[in-house]
Amino acid sequence: MTDTSNRKHSLVTRVAQALHVIEAETGAVVPSIQPAATYARDENYAVRKPYWYRRDGNQTTSQAEAIIAELENATESFLFASGMSACTAVIEHLPTGAHVVVPRVMYHGVLYQIQTYAKKGRISVSYYTAGNLDELAAAVKPGETRLVWVETPNNPNWEVTDIAAAAEIAHAAGAKLLTDCTATPPNMTRALDLGADFSFHSATKFLNGHSDCTAGVLSVKEVDQDWEDIYMVRKLHGTVLQSHDAWLLIRGMRTLFLRVEKSCKNAMAIARHFEGHQHVAAVLYPGLPSDPGHEVAKRQTDGQFGGMLSILIDGTEQNAIDVARFCEVFYPATSLGGVESLIEHRKTVSGEGFPVDARLLRLSAGIEDPDDLIYDLEQAIARAFS
Numbered sequence: 576m577t578d579t580s581n582r583k584h585s586l587v588t589r590v591a592q593a594l595h596v597i598e599a600e601t602g603a604v605v606p607s608i609q610p611a612a613t614y615a616r617d618e619n620y621a622v623r624k625p626y627w628y629r630r631d632g633n634q635t636t637s638q639a640e641a642i643i644a645e646l647e648n649a650t651e652s653f654l655f656a657s658g659m660s661a662c663t664a665v666i667e668h669l670p671t672g673a674h675v676v677v678p679r680v681m682y683h684g685v686l687y688q689i690q691t692y693a694k695k696g697r698i699s700v701s702y703y704t705a706g707n708l709d710e711l712a713a714a715v716k717p718g719e720t721r722l723v724w725v726e727t728p729n730n731p732n733w734e735v736t737d738i739a740a741a742a743e744i745a746h747a748a749g750a751k752l753l754t755d756c757t758a759t760p761p762n763m764t765r766a767l768d769l770g771a772d773f774s775f776h777s778a779t780k781f782l783n784g785h786s787d788c789t790a791g792v793l794s795v796k797e798v799d800q801d802w803e804d805i806y807m808v809r810k811l812h813g814t815v816l817q818s819h820d821a822w823l824l825i826r827g828m829r830t831l832f833l834r835v836e837k838s839c840k841n842a843m844a845i846a847r848h849f850e851g852h853q854h855v856a857a858v859l860y861p862g863l864p865s866d867p868g869h870e871v872a873k874r875q876t877d878g879q880f881g882g883m884l885s886i887l888i889d890g891t892e893q894n895a896i897d898v899a900r901f902c903e904v905f906y907p908a909t910s911l912g913g914v915e916s917l918i919e920h921r922k923t924v925s926g927e928g929f930p931v932d933a934r935l936l937r938l939s940a941g942i943e944d945p946d947d948l949i950y951d952l953e954q955a956i957a958r959a960f961s
């Protein structure tokens with residue numbers, strides 16, 4: 576007989592069932608949306624726990640946080656109204672004068688926000704090239720650096736940074752490590768287990784997966800004063816994720832494993848097809864054995880590599896823009912990680928002054944038929960070069 580004692584259900588099962596929560600009053604297997612902005616005190620005029628006012632949180636959001644905490648193997652996770660509001664809470668909680676180390680090129684909104692705080696004299700910043708641990712080690716100032724920011728795979732060139740090695744460098748200098756692995760969600764990359772102190776994800780992307788809510792999440796292993804301070808920023812700025820969006824996120828996460836597996840396979844099929852293509856100068860995807868980040872990515876992404884890739888069109892900026900606008904299956908839209916495939920001319924979207932190759936097209940592989948995606952790009956390229 577099979578010994579079933581002590582058998583823990585796998586994460587795949589737990590997430591598909593949204594942690595098997597059954598609503599006490601009704602037996603409902605799907606969580607309800609709790610929209611209350613305020614909660615009545617009890618008969619002794621004491622505040623009810625844990626909710627008393629919506630800016631602190633709500634039960635639907637807590638349920639979504641519990642699912643992410645399991646995925647991340649975290650002690651606690653906090654959901655915010657967007658990825659950017661979560662990142663801003665981290666930057667805001669830093670003491671005045673704190674030194675941070677960030678990639679030279681990264682998700683443009685985060686870089687813009689960090690540089691805005693630096694211009695105001697709130698923080699100071701040093702830079703490293705994404706994926707380059709020697710540069711990272713040289714940028715860190717022992718005793719002075721508070722935070723090292725790693726985005727991996729890193730927008731929009733998808734360089735891979737070794738999280739465990741970056742954690743060692745940060746910790747040796749007395750700094751904390753934050754990872755942004757939005758491109759490889761926590762069913763593939765468990766950053767806290769690899770040594771990160773804060774794991775951030777834009778839950779707008781793969782975690783939700785349906786392009787119908789914005790959300791951001793921070794997770795930690797160790798609850799300390801920094802974590803409490805971040806919580807206070809969320810509370811006082813009013814940036815907690817609201818219940819209707821939390822419900823959509825829970826709904827989306829139930830299919831996380833299925834969706835992400837398909838997106839990764841589609842990204843790999845596209846990357847393989849267009850590597851060496853007549854009108855493609857380069858394919859940037861850690862899943863290709865020729866990619867410099869391949870070996871680390873294999874370890875760090877559970878062998879799946881992610882659903883994001885970029886291609887450099889072997890032509891002019893206008894050729895690249897034409898490919899994006901001639902697509903009929905890919906939507907010419909920003910964002911990533913949804914069930915529908917997206918293509919974007921990153922330079923147009925990032926704006927002037929942001930260092931990105933003018934020929935770069937960023938692709939988010941959805942869950943469609945891979946042959947349709949490949950054919951769509953082929954016909955768009957053919958039109959752009961005709």
Ligand SMILES: *Cc1c(COP(=O)(O)O)cnc(C)c1O
Pocket residue numbers: 657658659660682684685726730755757758777778779780789790791911
């Ligand atoms: C989208 C994104 C963000 C910002 O998240 P929002 O939910 O759009 O505010 C941060 N980092 C990365 C890597 C992203 O892709």
